[in-house]
């Protein structure tokens with residue numbers, strides 16, 4: 140290779156790398172900010188914010204996430220309460236625990252890790268969490284507030300996606316945003332947040348017939364389906380911003396495993412204007428937003444207590 144072409148190669152490589160949204164770095168900055176805000180909150184004479192994480196069963200992937208959450212919670216100076224329940228836990232036993240956590244003044248945020256075993260209805264459980272402690276924002280009160288455009292607790296993953304979008308878009312007004320996936324956890328709240336940013340929003344889901352054609356119209360494409368590699372290079376409008384929420388563990392060549400998203404990253408990178416990687420994209424933002432939501436919940440409790448005393 141001539142020196143000139145190797146220089147061109149390096150330039151092209153740097154240009155492609157600059158399209159990758161650094162979720163890990165943005166999450167670290169948010170986590171550091173939450174840490175400083177926790178310190179200031181405590182300096183003002185308030186209690187340490189506390190987060191309770193409840194895990195039912197022993198899914199190894201879930202255990203990793205839950206432990207990761209506890210480590211990050213300590214890093215920002217909050218208290219972490221872990222509740223590991225057996226797979227056989229009944230819905231009533233879980234509801235009893237939530238009732239205790241709801242009235243525990245040391246706890247400001249409650250997160251019940253999903254999915255839950257089949258004998259437990261996730262809708263009943265999420266709605267049993269006191270709305271002001273629902274740091275996942277998945278209960279009907281916070282979901283309703285979001286859909287009405289009223290301030291409330293916003294689900295962590297969509298909130299993290301919005302922050303990543305804001306890192307590359309000053310204003311999203313009039314942009315066509317396409318969300319693939321319509322779950323209560325990601326797709327639906329994501330669509331609400333994009334509407335609030337004045338986007339024209341299309342939601343594609345499992346029954347949508349022309350998902351690829353819709354995706355090709357998107358200025359902003361958010362993919363949350365859990366189908367690894369679903370979105371190929373030719374699904375992407377040149378210059379679009381692509382947010383990949385999917386995270387699937389697949390076998391790697393070396394006999395180990397690796398994490399991949401719902402977007403075929405290598406195909407998408409040369410076409411997209413901006414794109415999130417997996418890992419290092421949305422995942423770290425989800426945890427940073429959980430800590431952010433827990434501090435907001437602690438501040439809101441303090442405001443209520445302060446107002447009544």
Ligand SMILES: Nc1nc(=O)c2c([nH]1)NC[C@@H]1CN(c3ccc(C(=O)N[C@@H](CCC(=O)O)C(=O)O)cc3)C=[N+]21
Pocket residue numbers: 203204250251252253254275295296386398417418419420421422423425426
């Ligand atoms: N009630 C509830 N709320 C949740 O927010 C929730 C949940 N249940 N159940 C499971 C999913 C999954 N989830 C992730 C969080 C962080 C990473 C994360 O940090 N991922 C790293 C990689 C981690 C690794 O190496 O395994 C990354 O993408 O860079 C991934 C996934 C939250 N979830």
